[in-house]
Amino acid sequence: MTEKSRLLKAWEWHEQRLPIGHWLDHSLGSKYPAPKNLNYWWNFGSLALFMLVLMIITGVFLAMNYTAHTSMAFDSVERIMRDVNNGWLIRYMHANGASFFFIVVYIHIFRGLYYGSYKPPREVLWWMGVIIYLLMMATAFMGYVLPWGQMSFWGATVITNLFSAIPGVGDAIVTLLWGGFSVDNPTLNRFFALHYLLPFVIVGVVVLHVWALHIPGSNNPLGIEAAPADKIPFFPYYYAKDAVGLGVFLVVMFAVVFWLPNAMGHPLNYEKANPLVTPPHIVPEWYYLPFYAILRAIPDKLLGVIAMFGSILILFVLPWLDRHPVRSATFRPIFKIFFWVFLANGIMLGWCGSQLAEGLPLILSRVGTFWYFFHFIVLLPLLSWVETPKPLPASISQPVLSPAMKPAE
Amino acid sequence: MANTAHAHAAAAQGETRRDFLLHSTIAVGAVGGAMMVWPLIHSMNPAADTLSLSTTEFSVAGIAEGSGITVVWRGKPVFVRHRTAAEIETAKKDDTADLRDPQTDAVRAQKPDFLILVGICTHLGCIPLGMKATEPRGDFGGWFCPCHGSHYDTSGRIRRGPAPANLEVPPYTFLSDTTVRIG
Structure with a gap:
């Protein structure tokens, strides 16, 4: 008996008792058939998983050197930067990794919006994604508080104060969140505990997300059902394709980590938290800016908070707002225009969120907020009703095999 | 094609x-x-600030004969004992005894009066007793580890019990007659 077959036998013995290889092969391997026409926009799901793993690994090593106490947190982060071996690299990977994780996830979400990936039968898959997004925002927010700089402290103060808008019990809830009467050591301690916990909750929801993905299988750029003949095994085909995208992505990310590590951060967070001085202009991290603009667009505390949370929660009912039977924007010329308008509007709201809330930015953030909700509540239901789609191909192979019948797109 | x-x-x-x-x-x-x-x-190896704590200086001027002090070096206790003439004599006599980890007393003490040792039992890391007058010093008049019963002699050599080696002698120099730097 050769050495190799002995190893193989041992592996099979183990598989009969705990079929973990079988499970992985069916989840993300050669037994998962994926449509053969997936383009590079489909790369961002595996990139998001890569980023989640990278964030957990770098985060665990940072936690080994971090002290969650108001009198030591700032200095312990500076010690990571100056004294811990490669601490600067690990911290810059984690801090910029958060931004790149959001870049990846935003592209992943907008890919789903463009190709109608939220439509039946993928509504629960979409819900799991929205839950992951919400958990990511909570995790990133609490992580940003940990270095205990000025932006950390005042960001924590402002965001927790959002809950004070709730009538009647608002103040009691904020006191509960703080564990005191201001953002202080108890707040920092619990934020650290939760910041360490939530990524593992995200891992759990990612498992559900992938599970829900496997019931109908992946959507594709044409948005039509993929026949078994039009599918290829996820391994090795999409491993190879995703590896190309991962390589390009890592080049970009590490260019930022090495040469522009503070480009997406705020210099004020290198100043230690001072509970007695609010910085003149506090802004959240860039990935919250559109929602921050919505919050400030509305001149009423409670309604502003409702609009801000509503702007994300509305994603849960998106499958019932856009009831158009055709998924892919490729075959919906009017929807496609408004998709790009919506994206541009989101970027404009982000810019508004970075400016002082007065003058032109305030006017634009009001227009943008109106358009954001108009898109979901009026436009999408209306288009589901009136838009005539272009003719759909009969199968994924058909446009390639008989180009005469290829749609205009 | x-x-x-x-x-x-x-x-x-x-x-x-x-x-x-x-x-x-x-x-x-x-x-x-x-x-x-x-x-x-x-990143899990000692950081720059930890490495910078790698030397400790202290004075032996105030240590009475027959007693000792414990100083901290790299977070570890270091025993400094001002030995009596009788203790030094016993230690030198035992150079030829049946030792588990044979070493002469002359190798272990730069100045015979002052014995400087890392105060950590070579078995599993407990701190042996014997630095205070009230503590037991074991059957050989040096130190006794209460965790698993190792006996060390007046030169800090292992004589009985499970420990495999003598108490470690840290690298040190006498900067003057009374000032010592460890590390």
């Missing part, structure tokens, strides 16, 4: 362009992964 023909020709020889690309991709990925793992693991 020329490429296809070429690939077929190569495949006939058992080597293809695709094999080369696959293997070089895996190799680059593996090297890249390993290059990422090292900074993470190295």
